[in-house]
Amino acid sequence: MSWTAADLPSFAGRTVIVTGANSGLGLITAREMARVGAKTILAVRNTAKGDEAAASITGDVEVRKLDLQDLASVRAFADGVDRVDVLVNNAGIMAVPYALTVDGFESQIGTNHLGHFALTNLLLPKITERVVTVSSVMHLIGRINLKDLNWKARPYLAWPAYGQSKLANLLFTKELQRRLAAAGSPVKALAAHPGYSATNLQGQTGNPIGTPVWLAANRLFATPPEFGARQTLYAVSQDLPGDTFVGPRFGSRGPTGATAFRSPLARNAKTAAALWELSEQLTDTKFGL
Structure with a gap:
């Protein structure tokens, strides 16, 4: 039988942080954890919106402000956390028009990677079990441009920028796991992707042509968000080695498992280390152990 959220073990006595938990995959992940x-x-x-989401969840839930596009907000959030067992880096934006974060980063790499990078490093001394970062099959179109990560010297392209940010998620997971192991930490870094799940991401691209196309495709082809969140929940709860990439067996559908395909670029340890060093410089945060 295929694994589902009904197979989750008890998390009593543990604390889980889910970013972007007011809707979509994050809301379902939070709901199931609670x-x-x-x-x-x-x-x-x-x-x-977080309060509205919390009202729909049964269990011990708390809403806290975190704006991944503002490193001051990330620091304030991390300062307010005493201890956490599992951090789920779920929040994200997809294929949006060019914009800058408060700190001057291109918004997709800033939100999807750099914000979570800073959050993880700041929380790492307080994390006891694992960090799960949500990537995407669209990492396959991604290329990491270390000289122009923020699209300042080349024409901005929304989808390649999204692909870069999702590839960065996998390289971040790889290098984080390497550093955790080198430090002798029991904490694990894992990644997951939802396949092609219908969430509000597709309705917020800011593209008057692309958005209706996505919404129509959602109705025809997408899996429900419960299916997408299942991949994250598997990564959160199952006994898996570090740097595992969880996803549907057949890319967008099929049983949940720990053998999701990642591109050769996502396996490049040299690029992962170089991206880590650049991310440390940009966010002024370092490996927390």
Whole structure:
């Protein structure tokens, strides 16, 4: 039988942080974690929407403000956390028009990678079990441009920028796991991707032509968000080696498993180390152990 959220073990006595937990995959991830007993912190940019989400969840839930596009907000959030067992780096934006974060990063790499990079490093001394970062099959179109990570010297392209950010998630996971192992830490770094799940990401591209196309495709082809969140929940709860990439067996559908395909670029240890060093410089955060 295929693994589902119904197979989750008890998380009683443990604390889980889920970024972007007010809707979509994050909301379902948070809901299921709370259902099995975890104290679940919904880390959200819009706390009003977070409160609405929390009201729909049964269990021990708390809403806290976190804006991944503002490193000051990331630092403030991390300062307010005493201890966490599992950090789920779930929040993200997809194929949006060019914009800059508060700190001057291109918004997709800033939100999807650099914000989570800083958050993880700041929380790392307080994390006891694992860090799960949500990537995407679209990492396959990604290329890491270490000389122009923020698209300042080349024409901006929304989808390649998204692909770069999702490739960065996998390289971040790889290098984080290497550093954790070298430090003798029991904490594990894992990644997951949802396949092609219908979430509000597809309706917020800011593209008047692309958005209706995505919404139509959602109706025809996408799996429900419960299926997408299942991949994250598997990565959160199962006994897996570090740097595992969880996803549906057949890319967008099929049983959940620990053998999701990652591109050769996502396996490049040299690029992973170089991206880590650049990310440390850009965010002014370092490996926390």
